[in-house]
Amino acid sequence: MADGQSWEQVTGRFGGPPAHDPDRPIAEGAEPWNVYADRVLAALAAMLSYNLLVTAYLMYLGLGGELVGVLLWPAIAIHAVLTLLVAYVWFNDQQPKQPRPG
Numbered sequence: 001m002a003d004g005q006s007w008e009q010v011t012g013r014f015g016g017p018p019a020h021d022p023d024r025p026i027a028e029g030a031e032p033w034n035v036y037a038d039r040v041l042a043a044l045a046a047m048l049s050y051n052l053l054v055t056a057y058l059m060y061l062g063l064g065g066e067l068v069g070v071l072l073w074p075a076i077a078i079h080a081v082l083t084l085l086v087a088y089v090w091f092n093d094q095q096p097k098q099p100r101p102g
Contacts, residue, residue, distance in 0.1 A: 044090045051083040 010026060011017055018026050018033035025032050031039075058076045062068055 041090070044086060048083065048086045048090055051079050051086060055079040055083050 005013075014024075014026050015021070022033040022037075055076060058072060058079060062072050062076060
């Protein structure tokens, strides 16, 4: 149903955007919207954990003073920014699952 079609064609055949019926797959063999959302949120949680731990570890190394190099603090800044961006998406884009109408 969805292969090679525009968004308008897919939503027209489906009866609206996937959020209107989140437990129904939008195409044969596809996963429902809620399953997709769960998978994406799990990936975001993993990315958030990783960047938070790396930022903390690099700050520990930087404040310890032994392994401080020229690029350590820029790496800390990059991981801190990535942590904030992923946290923003995680906390602002989490939507509760919608019950199936009917």
